[in-house]
Amino acid sequence: MSNVSGDLLARYKNYFSVVHENNEFIVINKQAGINFHSEDGEFGVVVAAEKAFECKLYSVHRLDKMTSGLLLLAKSSQLAAQLSALFFDHQVQKYYLAISDKKPKKKQGLIKGGMEKSRRSMWKLTKQPNNLAITQFFSYPLEDGKRLFVIKPRTGKTHQIRVALKSIGSAICGDPLYAEKSEQTAAFDRAYLHAYQIDFKLNDQDYHFKVNPESGCLFTNEVFIEQIEAIGATEKLPWPKI
Known part of the structure; x- marks a missing residue:
């Protein structure tokens, strides 16, 4: 309290x-x-x-x-x-939720590459090892062709998750930078990325925090909530090996 x-x-x-x-x-x-x-x-x-x-x-x-x-x-x-x-x-574990309306090139796995500055305020993923970003993810079907992504970034680079999902063809719904113009904020009531869970140990005490999104029609509808409940303990998923 x-x-x-x-x-x-x-x-x-x-x-x-x-x-x-x-x-x-x-x-x-x-x-x-x-x-x-x-x-x-x-x-x-x-x-x-x-x-x-x-x-x-x-x-x-x-x-x-x-x-x-x-x-x-x-x-x-x-x-x-x-x-x-x-x-x-890397003693703090973070988990994110995202929604895309584009089918990914792969439904789960590892996204790994170098982060490099692109045009405007954007970044892009390259095959070079410089500024390496590593992202683990699973995806699950929602309704109307949308997919829920559960994401565990193993590095903390600027725009890492947004760039990672863009690289597999699934830019986040409502992302003002990485989604196509017609799919940006005007088409959605928010950008669909949420920091869902954080786990760490401090002074011999374990801390575990989890919170569902409070806003966004895609984040608060029944189908999304049922899918999150079905996934269960995020930290216990069989995360892809690095």
Whole structure:
């Protein structure tokens, strides 16, 4: 249970909801379409959380503006350094959900390649080992030709999941950069990428957080929810070997 007043949480509900709070860190569920950092005169989700919790918070990973879901924020620079080390050593396991309306070249497996800057703010996947990105995934049928992707990124590169799914022919629905123009945000009520689960061990204690998407008609309909329930424990899936 959060110690933040209900009035403060209500004020910033368009930015996030609270998943967990303790003396060392907080976990929030970031809303889709909210900037991570403050820009263009509007504060981002980290500043919104600082205002709501009335304390300085330290980021140890980030989510793209279009992405909703779990975000871990430390309450001290010392704890931030400790958590950052866990991320660097691949001791934090993250799982994402995405929806595409394009059939993938393969339904499950490993997507591996070098990340290279492309045009505009885009990235592309190459066969070179530089800036290597490794992504594991499974996909499942939904309705109307759409597919649910359950994704485990093993590296943390900019736009990694978005580029990985684009590379197998399944750009994320509503992605303003990597989907075709006719399939961008005007065609969907949000971009369909969500940080679903995060697991880690800190100071000999295991932490496991999971939260379903709160917005988006494709993320909240009955078919999607039934498929997520059928998948069960994400961490126990037979993830492709690296």
